Amino acid sequence: MLSLTNKRILLGITGGISAYKCAELVRLFIQAGSEVRVAMTDAAQEFITPLTLQALSGNHVFTNLVDVEAEAAMGHIELARWADVILIAPTTADFMAKITQGEANDIVSTLVLATQAPIAIAPAMNQVMWSSTATQKNLSELALRGIKIFGPGEGEQACGEIGLGRMLEPEELVKRSSELFELGLLAGKSIVITGGPTREAIDPVRYISNHSSGKMAYALAAEAAAEGAKVTLISGPVSLETPARVERINVESAEEMLERVMSLPTNIDIFIGVAAVADYRPAKFTDEKIKKSKENLDLKLIKNPDIISKVTELAIKPFAVGFAAETNSIVENGRQKLEEKNLDLLFANNAVETFNNDNITVTAIDHSSERQLGPANKSVVARQMIELISCTLKEGLME
Ligand code: C5P
Numbered sequence: 419m420l421s422l423t424n425k426r427i428l429l430g431i432t433g434g435i436s437a438y439k440c441a442e443l444v445r446l447f448i449q450a451g452s453e454v455r456v457a458m459t460d461a462a463q464e465f466i467t468p469l470t471l472q473a474l475s476g477n478h479v480f481t482n483l484v485d486v487e488a489e490a491a492m493g494h495i496e497l498a499r500w501a502d503v504i505l506i507a508p509t510t511a512d513f514m515a516k517i518t519q520g521e522a523n524d525i526v527s528t529l530v531l532a533t534q535a536p537i538a539i540a541p542a543m544n545q546v547m548w549s550s551t552a553t554q555k556n557l558s559e560l561a562l563r564g565i566k567i568f569g570p571g572e573g574e575q576a577c578g579e580i581g582l583g584r585m586l587e588p589e590e591l592v593k594r595s596s597e598l599f600e601l602g603l604l605a606g607k608s609i610v611i612t613g614g615p616t617r618e619a620i621d622p623v624r625y626i627s628n629h630s631s632g633k634m635a636y637a638l639a640a641e642a643a644a645e646g647a648k649v650t651l652i653s654g655p656v657s658l659e660t661p662a663r664v665e666r667i668n669v670e671s672a673e674e675m676l677e678r679v680m681s682l683p684t685n686i687d688i689f690i691g692v693a694a695v696a697d698y699r700p701a702k703f704t705d706e707k708i709k710k711s712k713e714n715l716d717l718k719l720i721k722n723p724d725i726i727s728k729v730t731e732l733a734i735k736p737f738a739v740g741f742a743a744e745t746n747s748i749v750e751n752g753r754q755k756l757e758e759k760n761l762d763l764l765f766a767n768n769a770v771e772t773f774n775n776d777n778i779t780v781t782a783i784d785h786s787s788e789r790q791l792g793p794a795n796k797s798v799v800a801r802q803m804i805e806l807i808s809c810t811l812k813e814g815l816m817e
């Protein structure tokens with residue numbers, strides 16, 4: 419694992435039973451050529467002693483936010499700057515909630531808030547706690563901020579239950595950490611993603627739109643940027659924060675979205691059409707608010723341009739990825755769209771499930787095969803999609 423040579427690993431330990439595995443984790447990092455410093459919460463010290471970690475890392479272990487002696491040697495801000503990466507292992511459900519809120523009332527959460535280094539968390543908790551809505555919401559938020567999520571693994575838990583929530587084994591955590599220092603899967607690639615709904619104005623106060631939340635597009639943008647791509651997100655109206663290192667262009671209508679897509683530089687490597695573009699728009703925009711004087715109102719609608727098809731018609735066609743939200747014959751309809759729109763890859767899913775849920779199941783379809791992703795949180799599925807896109811881009815077809 420050459421990429422870990424001379425790297426500065428700041429290991430934050432929070433209070434879970436798997437904290438005992440951190441002795442081995444520190445040993446493996448040192449064996450791989452890294453320098454390790456450790457910070458622990460109070461609860462973590464109930465599971466493994468600072469003395470053990472000090473002996474293994476060869477460095478003072480930080481346990482207190484207000485520690486005169488430690489601050490004199492290396493202050494916590496200096497420590498946050500020192501790190502090439504901060505790995506929090508294990509990360510409890512409580513700690514995930516804490517950093518989601520931006521709290522900084524112990525040494526480990528303070529380091530997370532004070533660092534500009536990449537952050538990775540290795541969640542470890544009871545399987546019900548992991549799948550709870552609150553934890554999954556925190557997970558999405560942290561992933562959107564660009565925090566790497568290592569695991570959790572599946573299997574027997576300390577509480578006797580079996581399921582998802584085990585901390586990944588130290589060997590796996592070291593391997594994942596080393597990958598952070600390698601070039602991202604999409605390094606140097608330029609990606610355009612459309613996301614969210616479009617709004618088609620009827621008059622100055624009314625419009626036609628749909629339920630798209632934009633979450634899938636934003637999660638994909640975050641993952642692609644984390645993999646080193648230059649990401650432009652052309653977004654319809656949504657209430658989501660722009661992911662780190664993503665350029666966002668706001669649009670309202672399908673026509674505006676098309677215009678912005680077409681005015682981008684022509685050397686796009688990958689185009690991902692996630693936007694739920696309104697299929698129709700009012701034939702005529704009425705400048706003044708329409709009065710409700712009549713009993714019936716006839717609204718003539720005309721078809722919107724198909725943005726992704728315009729992109730695949732370009733002379734220099736990027737690798738094109740589409741989505742299909744269907745209510746029936748999901749795979750058959752998805753495959754038809756893949757062919758009709760001349761796409762390289764398409765993700766098909768259940769329209770009702772997508773709009774109402776953070777957990778989704780998706781079928782990836784290319785010109786020769788199909789593969790299921792999920793059921794999982796949109797951020798986790800987004801990660802799998804980016805891996806699949808990068809792999810299909812290289813290989814031509816899904817492996
Ligand atoms: O035909 P349908 O709307 O089901 O196709 C969905 C796919 O096509 C998505 O990738 C969506 O972003 C894209 N699309 C588009 N412009 C439209 C309609 C759909 O780019 N007007």
